Amino acid sequence: MVSIDEVARAAGVSSATVSRALSGRGHVSPATRQKVLQVADELGYVVSSAASSLASGRTRNIGVMLPDLHRWFFSTVLTGISEELSRRGYDLTLYNVTDDAQVRQEIFSSFLRRRRVDGLIVVAMELDADEIDQLTGLGIPVLTLGGSNPRLPGRAIDDHGVAHLAVEHLLRLGHRRIGRIGAEASFNRDFHVPARRENGFRDALAEAGLSADRQLCVTADFTVEGGHRAAKSVLGRSTSAPTAVVAFSDEMAIGALLAARDLGLEVPGDVSVIGIDGHDLGPLFGLTTVDQHPLGQGGRAAREILELIEGTEALPTDDADADLPYDLVVRSSTSAPRIESVSAPH
Amino acid sequence: MVSIDEVARAAGVSSATVSRALSGRGHVSPATRQKVLQVADELGYVVSSAASSLASGRTRNIGVMLPDLHRWFFSTVLTGISEELSRRGYDLTLYNVTDDAQVRQEIFSSFLRRRRVDGLIVVAMELDADEIDQLTGLGIPVLTLGGSNPRLPGRAIDDHGVAHLAVEHLLRLGHRRIGRIGAEASFNRDFHVPARRENGFRDALAEAGLSADRQLCVTADFTVEGGHRAAKSVLGRSTSAPTAVVAFSDEMAIGALLAARDLGLEVPGDVSVIGIDGHDLGPLFGLTTVDQHPLGQGGRAAREILELIEGTEALPTDDADADLPYDLVVRSSTSAPRIESVSAPH
DNA sequence: CTTCATACTGGAAGCGCTTGCAGTGAGATG
DNA sequence: CATCTCACTGCAAGCGCTTCCAGTATGAAG
Numbered sequence: 001m002v003s004i005d006e007v008a009r010a011a012g013v014s015s016a017t018v019s020r021a022l023s024g025r026g027h028v029s030p031a032t033r034q035k036v037l038q039v040a041d042e043l044g045y046v047v048s049s050a051a052s053s054l055a056s057g058r059t060r061n062i063g064v065m066l067p068d069l070h071r072w073f074f075s076t077v078l079t080g081i082s083e084e085l086s087r088r089g090y091d092l093t094l095y096n097v098t099d100d101a102q103v104r105q106e107i108f109s110s111f112l113r114r115r116r117v118d119g120l121i122v123v124a125m126e127l128d129a130d131e132i133d134q135l136t137g138l139g140i141p142v143l144t145l146g147g148s149n150p151r152l153p154g155r156a157i158d159d160h161g162v163a164h165l166a167v168e169h170l171l172r173l174g175h176r177r178i179g180r181i182g183a184e185a186s187f188n189r190d191f192h193v194p195a196r197r198e199n200g201f202r203d204a205l206a207e208a209g210l211s212a213d214r215q216l217c218v219t220a221d222f223t224v225e226g227g228h229r230a231a232k233s234v235l236g237r238s239t240s241a242p243t244a245v246v247a248f249s250d251e252m253a254i255g256a257l258l259a260a261r262d263l264g265l266e267v268p269g270d271v272s273v274i275g276i277d278g279h280d281l282g283p284l285f286g287l288t289t290v291d292q293h294p295l296g297q298g299g300r301a302a303r304e305i306l307e308l309i310e311g312t313e314a315l316p317t318d319d320a321d322a323d324l325p326y327d328l329v330v331r332s333s334t335s336a337p338r339i340e341s342v343s344a345p346h
Numbered sequence: 347m348v349s350i351d352e353v354a355r356a357a358g359v360s361s362a363t364v365s366r367a368l369s370g371r372g373h374v375s376p377a378t379r380q381k382v383l384q385v386a387d388e389l390g391y392v393v394s395s396a397a398s399s400l401a402s403g404r405t406r407n408i409g410v411m412l413p414d415l416h417r418w419f420f421s422t423v424l425t426g427i428s429e430e431l432s433r434r435g436y437d438l439t440l441y442n443v444t445d446d447a448q449v450r451q452e453i454f455s456s457f458l459r460r461r462r463v464d465g466l467i468v469v470a471m472e473l474d475a476d477e478i479d480q481l482t483g484l485g486i487p488v489l490t491l492g493g494s495n496p497r498l499p500g501r502a503i504d505d506h507g508v509a510h511l512a513v514e515h516l517l518r519l520g521h522r523r524i525g526r527i528g529a530e531a532s533f534n535r536d537f538h539v540p541a542r543r544e545n546g547f548r549d550a551l552a553e554a555g556l557s558a559d560r561q562l563c564v565t566a567d568f569t570v571e572g573g574h575r576a577a578k579s580v581l582g583r584s585t586s587a588p589t590a591v592v593a594f595s596d597e598m599a600i601g602a603l604l605a606a607r608d609l610g611l612e613v614p615g616d617v618s619v620i621g622i623d624g625h626d627l628g629p630l631f632g633l634t635t636v637d638q639h640p641l642g643q644g645g646r647a648a649r650e651i652l653e654l655i656e657g658t659e660a661l662p663t664d665d666a667d668a669d670l671p672y673d674l675v676v677r678s679s680t681s682a683p684r685i686e687s688v689s690a691p692h
Numbered sequence: 693c694t695t696c697a698t699a700c701t702g703g704a705a706g707c708g709c710t711t712g713c714a715g716t717g718a719g720a721t722g
Numbered sequence: 723c724a725t726c727t728c729a730c731t732g733c734a735a736g737c738g739c740t741t742c743c744a745g746t747a748t749g750a751a752g
Contacts, residue, residue: 001461001485003736003738003739004739004740005738005739011700013702014701014702014703015702015738015739015740016701016702016703016704016740016741017701017702019739019740019741020700020701020740020741023740024739025740025743026700026701027698027699027700027701028698028699028701029700029701032700032701039714044455044459046455046456046459046460047460047735047738047739048400048460048461048738049396049399049460049461049462050395050396050397050399050405050461050462050737050738050739051396051400051707051737051738051739051740052738052739052740053395053707053710054394054396054397054400054706054707054708054740055395055707055738055739055740055741056705056707056739056741057707057739059396061462068413068419069421069424069428070422070425070576070626075415075416075421076416078415078440078442078729079415079416079442081445082415082440082442083442083449086441086442086444086449086452086457087449088458088581091439091457091460091462092429092437092439092440092442093407093437093438093440094424094439095432096424096425096428096429096432096438098432099427103429103432104431106432107432109390109392110392110435111432111437113390113392114392114394114395114437115347115393115394115395115396116396116407118438132504132740139347150735168671173443223626224627224630225626225627225629225630244750252390253436255630258630261607280416280569280571281570283571284570284571284574284601284604299459315739318730321648338709341727349708349709350709351709352707357738359730359731359732360732360733361708361709361710361728361732362710362711362731362732362733362734363731363732365709365710365711366710366711366730369710371710371711372710372711372731373728373729373730373731374730374731375729375730375731378705378730378731393708393709394707394708394709396707396708396709397707397708397709397710397737398709398710398734399709399737400707400708400709400710400737400738400739401708401709401710401736401737402709402711402737403710403712403737446736464701495704663724
């Protein structure tokens with residue numbers, strides 16, 4: 001492995017100058033820089049991250065903490081983060097927090113404290129007070145994504161608004177009996193997300209003079225299987241089945257679509273289904289959804305954490321509280337309910 | 347941030363002894379070790395990875411390179427690796443290689459050369475000679491998974507055998523017109539995998555005195571959507587449609603299942619479908635598959651790379667060439683073909 | 693021509709650990 | 723009792739960079 005001294009010797013300068021030429025910090029004459037760059041390239045010199053980190057305190061590495069690689073949303077956000085970071089020359093260290101409490105504990109008390117990262121992006125995790133203390137005690141920028149926490153800066157979509165929009169869409173189509181596939185509170189994941197969506201769901205109904213029918217509201221675990229199971233119980237009702245269902249994730253919505261088929265129900269004829277996320281498979285299933293652009297969220301989070309780290313100027317705080325964008329994408333899984341359901345004659 | 351010297355002072359020993367007590371290298375009396383451990387814990391001391399790496403040459407960090415986080419197989423393997431590594435106190439740096447040739451080039455020529463990792467696991471990637479040179483030039487253990495390469499040690503399933511087993515299953519059920527959803531060669535991914543499965547497919551047919559019908563063999567991109575599209579073209583044939591289809595991934599098989607439904611075909615009545623992988627959603631779809639246990643593959647790869655790095659004994663080479671295990675899992679997507687197809691009267 | 697500011701460069705002091713080496717003391721051996 | 727062995731410990735030299743500081747040269751300003 002070639003060291004900075006070899007480059008310095010070959011270029012006829014000091015190692016200090018090589019360091020400055022390569023990092024862009026400090027003054028180096030154009031000619032010298034040119035020469036150093038060329039020599040470094042010829043020799044295949046790449047700075048040792050350990051030595052550089054130790055001397056400078058910078059690691060050029062970002063940590064990403066998330067609760068479950070298997071959910072589409074997380075792997076998509078991670079992809080977005082990863083692409084942006086590699087474009088900017090940063091490495092990515094993954095902290096995949098499992099349901100094992102001891103592993104989780106270990107991540108907070110040991111892994112993160114090795115000073116391996118310059119910044120941390122925490123995706124959709126519910127953190128307790130101790131954990132937040134540990135994160136703030138790290139002395140590095142921490143950004144949350146999709147799980148807002150008053151003590152930590154971060155971005156999230158307006159979960160209330162997202163659910164509200166989904167329900168609104170169904171109401172506008174004329175639905176009045178609307179089911180809901182929500183989510184259970186989970187040890188690892190942010191339980192505020194389902195709670196806020198729940199409120200959006202209820203408020204939208206309330207504004208239309210309706211109230212949520214407890215029997216049409218079930219919970220699942222954000223997965224296709226969970227959504228399938230939950231939908232079966234709601235849609236399989238012999239009496240007063242809903243004419244539409246809103247699922248709090250696209251994966252659950254897809255599960256609901258499959259459940260409807262299994263039950264011999266036509267979508268959207270017998271029942272409309274709307275999800276939240278913007279899943280890749282949405283087009284294939286014709287799924288109407290509220291797209292929250294997870295890939296873009298990841299890229300944006302990456303850009304913002306780098307801004308926090310490298311930013312010469314102060315953070316654009318005016319922009320800092322802006323909610324992330326989301327859009328209703330109408331496909332073929334929603335339509336007006338069959339005429340007999342629209343208004344019950346009295 | 348507390349340093350090793352502070353721990354040393356508080357414990358009344360030298361920093362050398364603290365280092366030895368915490369790392370377990372060298373001799374430390376039980377009493378001293380006890381004391382150091384206790385003090386370190388009280389002070390919340392965690393070793394600085396940069397300083398430790400620079401001094402020792404070890405990083406306690408493993409790199410994982412894979413071509414696409416979105417495919418179920420990769421995120422599952424990654425989960426398996428991640429769990430095992432965190433259990434062993436290792437960090438994980440992710441190299442998510444995109445289709446962008448420049449990004450890929452950059453990963454090989456810069457990112458990997460920062461000496462940030464003690465070992466590298468390369469999952470299902472096709473590497474050219476230059477890239478392999480660059481990997482071997484890293485001076486660290488490199489392990490491939492699911493994309494065997496003669497110049498790099500690694501594990502893979504017997505792809506020929508896997509496809510052979512899938513076809514065998516269909517043949518045993520009495521199928522004779524068997525379609526195939528294979529995969530296109532891709533810039534990033536290992537194109538030997540589809541090629542070997544193709545051979546397994548053909549050989550199994552040949553052993554039954556059959557040959558592959560070109561018109562029933564299509565390719566896709568390993569995704570649900572791709573499988574859906576491909577299956578539509580094969581199953582939608584007005585004449586001589588296959589009675590069974592083998593897909594080279596479960597995601598494509600699921601796509602095929604959906605396509606069959608869209609076409610009004612019953613599975614397995616009108617057409618049997620079998621996949622390869624062991625996808626989480628297999629049970630939900632009743633998908634018959636050849637399970638290759640990706641989670642276990644990840645864990646095993648992690649264990650092996652650590653063995654390569656820390657291993658006191660030589661690698662158990664007798665075991666080194668063993669293929670990874672796989673199993674036929676029969677569910678409800680395969681059955682005997684309808685009687686009229688079994689043997690055409692002449 | 694002198695004075696100053698400024699661009700550029702090199703020397704050298706760390707960054708916070710690990711580990712080779714040497715020293716100490718205690719138990720084992722003859 | 724002398725000698726040896728060996729577990730234990732501390733000292734100090736790095737690991738390969740970054741960056742402060744000081745020194746030189748150059749051009750501008752007075």
